[in-house]
Amino acid sequence: MKLAAYYLERLKGNKTAIIGLAFIIFLVLTALIGPFFTVSPTQVNFSEKNLPPIGFSSEQSEYSAKVGGLVMTNMHGTWKHPLGTDGMGRDLLSQLISGARVSLLVGLLATGLAIVIGAIIGVSSAYFGGIADSILMRFTDIMITFPFLLLLILIVYMFGSSLALIILSIGLTGWTGTARLVRSETLSLRTRDFVIASKALGASDLRIIFYHLLPNTISSIIVLATLSIPGAILAEAALSFIGLGDPQVASWGNILNAGQNDLQAAWWIAVEPGIMLFFTVISFNFLGEGLRDAFDPKGDYN
Amino acid sequence: MAKIIEIENLRKYYPVTRGFLSKKRGDVKAVDGVSFFIQEGETLGLAGESGCGKSTLGRTILKLEEPDSGNILWRGRDITKSRKNQLKEFRKDCQIIFQDPKSSLDPRMTVGNSIEEALIIHDIGAREERTRMVGELLLKVGLTLDYMPRYPHELSGGQQQRIGIARALAVNPGLIVADEPVSALDVSVQAQILNLLMELKTQLKLSYLFIAHNLWVIRYISDRVAIMYLGKIVELADKDELFENPLHPYTVALLSSLPGSRNRKVLRGEVPSPMNPPDGCRFHTRCEKKLDRCVSIEPEMKEVGKGHFVMCHLY
Numbered sequence: 210m211k212l213a214a215y216y217l218e219r220l221k222g223n224k225t226a227i228i229g230l231a232f233i234i235f236l237v238l239t240a241l242i243g244p245f246f247t248v249s250p251t252q253v254n255f256s257e258k259n260l261p262p263i264g265f266s267s268e269q270s271e272y273s274a275k276v277g278g279l280v281m282t283n284m285h286g287t288w289k290h291p292l293g294t295d296g297m298g299r300d301l302l303s304q305l306i307s308g309a310r311v312s313l314l315v316g317l318l319a320t321g322l323a324i325v326i327g328a329i330i331g332v333s334s335a336y337f338g339g340i341a342d343s344i345l346m347r348f349t350d351i352m353i354t355f356p357f358l359l360l361l362i363l364i365v366y367m368f369g370s371s372l373a374l375i376i377l378s379i380g381l382t383g384w385t386g387t388a389r390l391v392r393s394e395t396l397s398l399r400t401r402d403f404v405i406a407s408k409a410l411g412a413s414d415l416r417i418i419f420y421h422l423l424p425n426t427i428s429s430i431i432v433l434a435t436l437s438i439p440g441a442i443l444a445e446a447a448l449s450f451i452g453l454g455d456p457q458v459a460s461w462g463n464i465l466n467a468g469q470n471d472l473q474a475a476w477w478i479a480v481e482p483g484i485m486l487f488f489t490v491i492s493f494n495f496l497g498e499g500l501r502d503a504f505d506p507k508g509d510y511n
Numbered sequence: 512m513a514k515i516i517e518i519e520n521l522r523k524y525y526p527v528t529r530g531f532l533s534k535k536r537g538d539v540k541a542v543d544g545v546s547f548f549i550q551e552g553e554t555l556g557l558a559g560e561s562g563c564g565k566s567t568l569g570r571t572i573l574k575l576e577e578p579d580s581g582n583i584l585w586r587g588r589d590i591t592k593s594r595k596n597q598l599k600e601f602r603k604d605c606q607i608i609f610q611d612p613k614s615s616l617d618p619r620m621t622v623g624n625s626i627e628e629a630l631i632i633h634d635i636g637a638r639e640e641r642t643r644m645v646g647e648l649l650l651k652v653g654l655t656l657d658y659m660p661r662y663p664h665e666l667s668g669g670q671q672q673r674i675g676i677a678r679a680l681a682v683n684p685g686l687i688v689a690d691e692p693v694s695a696l697d698v699s700v701q702a703q704i705l706n707l708l709m710e711l712k713t714q715l716k717l718s719y720l721f722i723a724h725n726l727w728v729i730r731y732i733s734d735r736v737a738i739m740y741l742g743k744i745v746e747l748a749d750k751d752e753l754f755e756n757p758l759h760p761y762t763v764a765l766l767s768s769l770p771g772s773r774n775r776k777v778l779r780g781e782v783p784s785p786m787n788p789p790d791g792c793r794f795h796t797r798c799e800k801k802l803d804r805c806v807s808i809e810p811e812m813k814e815v816g817k818g819h820f821v822m823c824h825l826y
Contacts, residue, residue, distance in 0.1 A: 402614045406678065
């Protein structure tokens with residue numbers, strides 16, 4: 210625990226990392242408690258369709274029964290829908306909050322899965338060496354050569370698109386980087402004297418792996434995980450954007466996909482989830498880089 | 512007195528491979544036919560220059576490296592071919608301490624946990640009992656209970672080395688392989704650690720295989736001394752006999768390098784590569800007293816006095 214406090218102290222010296230962390234905390238809180246304060250993201254209201262965000266206005270043609278044809282009306286943003294509405298009058302703020310849930314869920318679960326698989330493959334590859342190492346690493350090489358997005362499209366095309374399946378496929382394809390990193394760290398750790406001392410005491414392989422090798426790679430794993438989360442979030446958004454996402458959930462990619470058709474009439478539908486994606490991804494990157502510097506024994510923050 | 516460990520003709524080769532398809536280019540003959548024994552309560556010093564195979568020998572007799580040939584007899588039992596699960600008792604009886612005290616402790620474990628791990632692996636004591644035993648071990652190596660929750664990076668080299676010794680002692684071993692345990696420490700701390708090891712030896716009736724390149728240290732701590740050159744033991748004798756009456760030309764040169772000795776013999780040339788050691792006597796490329804047959808015939812180990820063995824054609 211003392212070590213954790215020490216690293217936190219070092220992280221505090223890095224402004225961009227703290228900004229990233231603050232945004233991530235804000236996003237998590239919003240995703241957790243936001244839905245209790247906003248209207249349902251699926252509530253349709255055609256009389257309020259394509260409302261712009263607060264402070265903006267837009268010209269829209271509307272059918273008027275009185276005139277018997279289309280009239281142009283100037284719409285203003287309202288406080289009822291601070292970030293506007295989409296073509297069916299659904300509130301964008303609550304959609305974005307629901308999208309934040311999806312993105313964070315995908316980012317954390319898929320990365321978690323990838324990290325666990327990668328760490329186990331990497332550590333066993335390096336620790337057992339020999340033929341086990343060759344087989345596992347060639348398998349990793351093969352996984353790396355697969356075009357990732359194409360593979361995801363294939364899986365979703367074959368098995369249908371549910372959020373669970375998307376998380377699973379991102380996790381099952383994204384472990385290669387972790388495997389290589391953990392392998393290289395383990396290769397240098399396993400010849401260190403404290404590992405040899407454990408062997409001399411008769412410790413089992415599992416004990417050495419879980420008590421000595423993995424805990425000593427944990428700082429690299431945390432950094433890599435933080436830097437991988439944006440990749441998983443973007444992968445889900447990309448899938449949703451090309452229409453292969455889970456249609457049941459309002460993810461940022463789904464909103465983007467829906468908004469691109471209305472780009473002329475209501476630009477904000479596509480722009481808002483795009484901004485959210487941008488800030489989320491950059492926050493995780495900032496935090497990841499900050500953690501990397503904090504864990505680096507050579508880095509020094511005054 | 513009973514022999515705690517005896518090794519016969521032990522060999523450990525490391526294959527050297529290079530190239531795309533890992534073609535084998537030869538072997539580094541780190542330990543190449545070594546025999547000796549250690550009695551209970553005895554310290555055998557093992558000296559020799561860097562790269563001569565001292566540490567590999569120490570690790571191979573502990574079965575941390577698999578020997579390529581030869582036998583290891585532990586208290587009369589042949590454990591050369593024993594598998595991991597059959598070695599539990601051996602692991603409890605034979606321990607190791609290391610040269611670099613910093614790297615010998617897990618940086619993510621507290622000192623207390625590092626020592627306790629030895630007890631956990633061998634199912635010694637219940638939880639509270641183990642804490643008490645860890646405390647006793649800390650006192651035994653000259654530290655206090657305050658050290659238990661500390662991390663290795665908070666300690667000095669000498670303190671870290673004491674923790675390493677406490678961990679080795681936790682399982683109550685009979686033999687400790689001390690792999691250059693003081694060469695990374697300051698001179699004043701070296702003396703403390705050496706004295707600690709000597710005290711523990713009489714207190715707990717330990718045997719040591721004490722590996723070092725510092726001959727003063729070897730002379731101070733050992734009962735018998737073995738001199739190693741290029742993977743072979745070239746001379747082995749009681750400490751005083753070896754230091755007063757060295758026979759092998761390599762030993763003579765080694766001892767003459769000690770400060771204060773007269774007619775210093777400087778060895779010419781480099782140590783030959785252990786991948787391709789010279790034919791005949793391994794030392795002939797640098798030997799002053801080389802005979803014709805030294806080039807072609809490898810000398811046998813001969814007992815020239817009581818307990819004084821030497822591998823040289825001169826005797």
